[in-house]
Amino acid sequence: MYKVTCMSSARCSQVRGVGRASGSFPTRTSHLLSINYPRAPGGRRWNSLQPSIHSARQRGGGATRQSRRVGWKTTSVVSLAVGTGLLAFGLATFNAKRREARQREYSNEAKFREPKYADVNNLKDAIKEIRHVLGDEDVISTDPEDLHAHGYSEWSSTNIESLPVAVAYPKNTKEVSEIAKVCCKYKVPIIPFSGGTSLEGNFSAPYGGVSVDFAYMDQIVQFHEEDMDIVVQPSVSWMDLNDELAKRKSGLFFPVDPGPSAKIGGMVGTNCSGTNAVRYGTMKDWVINLTVVLADGTIIKTKRRPRKTSAGYNLNSLFVGSEGTLGLVTEITLKLAVVPQEQSVAVVTFPSIRDAASAAAGVMRAGVQVAAMEIMDEVQMKVVNLSGSTAPRKWKELPTLFFKFSGTKASVKDNIQMVGAIAKKHKGGDFEFAKDAQEQKMLWSARKESLWSMLSMRKEGNEVWSTDVAVPFSRLADIIEISKKEMDDLGLFASILGHIGDGNFHESILYDSRVKGEKEKVERCVKNMVNRALEMEGTCTGEHGIGIGKKEALLQEVGPHTLGVMKSIKQALDPHWIMNPGKIMDLPSKS
Template sequence: MADGGSLTRNAAGIDTALGILKQRFGEQCQTGEAMREQHGHTTTWIENQMPDAVIFARSTQEVSEIVKVCAAHKVPIIAYGTGTSLEGHVNAPAGGICVDLMQMDKVLEVNAGDLDCRVQPGVTREALNTHLRDQGLFFPIDPGANASLGGMTATRASGTNAVRYGTMKDNVLSLEVVMADGKVIRTAQRARKTSAGYDLTRLMVGSEGTLGLITEITLRLQGIPEAISAARCSFPSVEAAAKTVMAVIQYGLPVARIELLDKWLVKALNSYSGLEMPEEPMLLLEFHGSDASVKEQAETFGMLAEEEGGSGYIATATLEERTKLWKARHDAYWAMLALRPGCGAVATDVCVPISRFAEAVAASEAKAAEMDLFAPVVGHAGDGNFHASLLVDMEDADEVARAKDFVSWLNDMAIGMDGTCTGEHGIGQGKRPYLVRELGAETIAVMGAIKRALDPDNIMNPGKILPS
């Protein structure tokens, strides 16, 4: 797997900058090994690469000050939110300063009439929705983990509601960003659409901290639906479930969520969450709308599922049952670990056109079996995105090598289907080798030109996204 690339550590610059920053920020600047190791945290097999210090920023002005000091001495800067990213995004391969943004956690403004809000990057999606609930509003992007909205923006996050509400790129109206020289820019106004100049908002969404540090986000909101119904349905095979997903999307059924779980995931959720679902491949769904439209959606789905052998179809509008079902789905990562105690879980994702979804999932299952690997599948199936979560004995060198080969094969398969090596995890360090294969050298050269123009000294999260 990829590391941070051939980056040179600027030891003298780091020492000088750290001395200045310690004096300026006092206890906000931490250099203890445990703190630094936590902020180099990565939930994959990429080696933990610690920063030299962690600074807990409290305002845009403080972030700007930190960046200006680092820019003056050519010191790497890595932004940190909740640490839930999966591809080594927060590692510091050349050392440097980690800027922890979690104390910037205020909801600054809610414009209920315009269905938008302005937040600091440390606000988590759950905290925002708790804040909005009394106003009949919610923010729909739900990647599962209670991630920070700054991190979700930086990685162009997606999740269970993306099939209806889109991803972060569709729900960010404007950003405040501290650039590589410490200057602060705002990328747009609050208007729902604009033709004013380059779309810097979209450029920054998904840039993974390589172009600037996001310090404010203006987000689209949604009204809480009049009616919500959750459902589950079992299938004889993962391929049958995937074909049903294709039928649902091609039929134009406006489902809010449609999640695919293979039989191993269902078994894990039953054990971990105390459920009693049939241990067969399953689709979990949620319908939003009026009472009449939700009922119609549920009935139409039942018809489509029956054509692919769906059985045990159960729908519920009860809040308690819905909450229990989706809580179990969000706990899938921890539930999977219990299927093979003592092993690590490596969650990798790809995304393919919906017409190739069933083929891709079936091929993934077959390849894992061929390579003697245990790789339960779970997916945000409505947009062709799925995760093969490898449970690997990290002490077994041969198994680790096979797992790496599987990940490489999976990425290549998705790219070969006109898909992508990552639907929502982002590139970070782990997916860097596949970006050129997916987009081509000419496209990567354009990305490199943008990076050099905005960050000529390569201090903003170096070693991520672009090849060395």
Template sequence: MRAPFKLPWGFSTPRIPQRRPQISQPRVGRASGAVRANATTGKSSTNSSQSQDSSSSSDSNSSPFWTPTKTLLVSAFAAGLGYGYATYNQSLQATKKVQYGSMKDFEKAIAELRAKFGEDAISTDEDNLQLHGYSEWSSLNADRLPVAVAYPTSTEQVSEIAKVCHKYRMPMIPYSGGSSLEANFSAPYGGMTIDFAFMNKVLEVHEDDMDVVVQPSIGWMDLNDQIKKTGLFFPVDPGPSAMIGGMVGTNCSGTNAVRYGTMKDWVINLTVVLADGRVIKTRRRPRKTSAGYNLTGMFVGSEGTLGIVTEATLKLTGIPEDTRVGVVAFPSIRDAAATAMQLIKRGIPVQCMEIMDDVQMDVINRAGGTGRTWAVSPHLFFKFSGTKAGVADSVNLTTKLAQGNKADAFEFAKTEQEAHDLWSARKQSLWSMMALRKEGSEVWSTDVAVPISRLPDIIEKTKEDLESLGMFASILGHIGDGNFHTSIMYDRKDPEERARVEKVVYDMVDRALDMEGSCTGEHGVGLGKKNSLKKELGLETIDVMRSVKKSLDPHWLLNPGKIFDLDEDS
């Protein structure tokens, strides 16, 4: 391990050596990483009105001064002044830019937090900063690293960290699993990364109420292992390394989404630390409430830009009586997509329905682990669950539907271990692809979502574009809810190759938007899809989001630069 990396006062945050992508960011200052601008000021003159008042008072003895007409005129004048001042004040506020602290301020914040929590609670080790500021999973990264990494052990400590960072105007970036794909935890303005590695516990299990209270760095798989004996489980299942904090932040889903929905459907309440260190609970514990604004829903999917989640109360559901895993091959990607669309339209109950194209099936064969060799053609992976009778009925209906779309015969896992291995092949697909990388290559993985009726069209066209690249590129994902992913392996040192990949990716995103879809189904916006979000929602809608952000975080300290920028033209 290298010696701790000390940041000299006045220097900018360390630069990432691997690559420096050109990304749209708010205007950033040099040494402090601060956003700077000069606000103009002005003064209102009321001399003319004062002189009129003086001249009018000279004949006050001959007639009453406050006549109805004069009263009306003065009222109108005052109202005009008030409106003018309000308009001017709003304009002035709009021109103000966020001012972050200097490196000296950041050093003071680090020293103050170390004095509170101990030397080891705040790391400035260079390797650690690299780990928390750069991600090989992301399609792009910020060209700065955090200044320090904090390791809190409780909500109270997170609150203290926020108070100190707020005092010194130091950006804060929440971090749990570190597996996001859109640079969601990058640090474009430096600042303090808050790693929840020591906040990874199940705090309470309410078996009769079917809910659980957890900290942000517990993985969903670990959670299900710990509560398995209750006969309950948490059904949201993204990548194996995902943790609850990041899952809340991006409103993720997973293979179970077609039956169980996404993260927003399973969060009852949140404990949140605000930018200034205040701690709030978004609501109480009943599953149903109509008390006030839905603050829980507001924080889910906000990517840590509105508050720092330190606890989550999650719904649980019963483990199904029976589960069967089946796989079927198709001659074309369109046939597979059409089957998925028709199945959803007919309301046939499935727990999971995943698509993997011919390239991805080749990845499975090359990675091994399933004990067999698969046909290199598009496949649908199904998981059926429920009562034994219900599962049997769903299997029969799905088999007939697939056969009507030129499918081969279904293959079903015969044992629990075979089912586990089969489904693991789907869950490990991205990891399997990354394991096949050559030195210097990277995988660009991204997603979109469209109305289910448009699935066959967008998947077929995207497949054509991927094939035109002449690269190792695949389609996979949660086709049951209109969400699919592409993964493209490319040479990161070749700018022309990256430009070609980027065009295919953003053509796919634009195509999804043209189909009234979304630029992201579950990965979030982060740094990577801010421009796409503008196309999807429009500036007026984003301005509403921005106003919420400003009201909760006026100094723009919480995960700045993600989802949208400070100003629409930044």
């Protein structure tokens, strides 16, 4: 590097004669720039002034001895000016590129604007305007019981004190759009609400705002039987949908089956799955298109109705799993499946949870096309017996696998034989099969009612913490065994259950919130389970979403740059951060 320094005014006075002679400097100079060049081999400096100094010494006369030593030529001064200019230009370019690079860094918080939400007066104005625009006093409620029901959930492991300030009840997409326009105008947060059964605080209101309840949007809009698809509103229950399809004798059903109370809108929001996921996949696999109201009230349609398309970005996958942070889903076009010719349900017990998990992994590795494969440990089987949810049936209190087989009669028979052989190899007991459709329902209800069974055991002060992770098949037995041992060592009443066919399992932990340190033990146990899953190249959530409860784990899983990309998408579609704020990612801040 060339080092630019400045000589004192005393030194400058020695070269005034040279300056006047060359016309390069004014007669009075207080400072003079000089350049310290790098040294040449042997310690000598490379100095462009050396030739002129040497010639001045030989000529003698005219100038003083000092001026001859520092003689300047016009070319030297020009070189100095050019060099200094290039140096300044280079520094400016470098700094500009560095600033530009910082702006391109998706993890740079400076990219995102800190939101400012409506004050109390603006909130009142917004509520008044929503009533006026929709022409209905009852379209929005501020009743304390309504607010509590839309901000707190007995299902959720993560509840906060803050509640929404109002609850809106739109009846169609246009009304949702009008609500969004008013909220955007006044910068009021919007929180979507359908079934209210989410587990990670997905519909809580950390910044107040308006909860948009789709209770009146619970209709089947269109049914295209020949095309095997159906258009529904967000508050349609998946169970009611299947009942309706059965009543119409369509021979079709919707295969995604999470908790019994789940609604289609919430299922889209969290990209849920359920017991049939091993055969039929998750929610994202069954959505053809969506009608979405964006933050400013704009209404969009993500796709048209064909089952396949390569037209542009896959916006379905953008909104499915976004938990209402990008827009409000008001209509969903779903694919339907053909009801299988033959179905059978069976249960088999194992001496240990590792044996059961290993058998499940063996079934998947063998490529057996089971319709569902679920696991419940001995604690959960005891809970089912105690709750009486499947009375008069009593279950063996051992780790148990539940299987559902479907297809043709021949394929079901073959699959049962293959699974039976694999189960025996892993110390499984005898299969118990349902004799008819009624018994199938009864057997399977033990799994479907598992969370209800745990909730029913609560006494005053008791809470249930339910959460999930998913890992590759090869690590399934390891993580289940280690997590179960930790819960037992901590003295927690906890059970293991889940959709073991796709590497997804749940912990349900019963604890007393009044006992000092009890909740902290549960939180530590859950955090350790999540960390183990991530260390095993798994995910912090298989189907519950992120909500408020797992934001830290999401950052750990995907890293700051990937989370920054998500934030960039969020800010592009929702510049004021009013759509379900505080979920999936923290709000930007100046700090």
